Amino acid sequence: MTRDVQITFDCADPAALAAFWAEVLGYELQPPPEGFDTWEAALAAFGVPQSEWNARSAIVAEGAPRVFFQRVPEGKTAKNRMHLDVRVAPGLTGDERMQTLQAEASRLEALSATVAYRVEPDGRMEQGFITMLDPEGNELCLD
Numbered sequence: 001m002t003r004d005v006q007i008t009f010d011c012a013d014p015a016a017l018a019a020f021w022a023e024v025l026g027y028e029l030q031p032p033p034e035g036f037d038t039w040e041a042a043l044a045a046f047g048v049p050q051s052e053w054n055a056r057s058a059i060v061a062e063g064a065p066r067v068f069f070q071r072v073p074e075g076k077t078a079k080n081r082m083h084l085d086v087r088v089a090p091g092l093t094g095d096e097r098m099q100t101l102q103a104e105a106s107r108l109e110a111l112s113a114t115v116a117y118r119v120e121p122d123g124r125m126e127q128g129f130i131t132m133l134d135p136e137g138n139e140l141c142l143d
Contacts, residue, residue: 006065
């Protein structure tokens with residue numbers, strides 16, 4: 001039996017990180033509950049204090065896992081034990097692959113990501129990838 005999965009990020013700014021990852025993955029921000037035009041209107045109606053309006057956010061895409069962002073008080077202190085590989089160059093090899101990965105890395109840098117390092121193809125097993133950090137320092141690989 002398979003189960004639905006949600007991917008959860010602990011972070012300092014859920015709204016900003018959700019917007020970043022929506023761009024990375026081609027997702028959209030989760031729409032507000034039925035009957036509300038905005039999340040702000042829903043949260044106000046639910047009596048959530050305005051100071052808590054950015055405590056959580058989520059992004060969604062049909063047929064894909066929901067990605068949830070929750071504010072936590074502590075910052076990131078070590079390398080992630082898990083990260084997402086964003087498959088932007090499946091089936092590509094050599095220069096074409098690395099050019100495609102670099103183009104995506106440049107797009108994400110414009111969204112406040114940073115390149116951590118780049119691994120070149122070795123002609124044997126390694127196809128090449130670029131490891132990046134999201135705006136809060138979480139690792140992701142462009143593969």
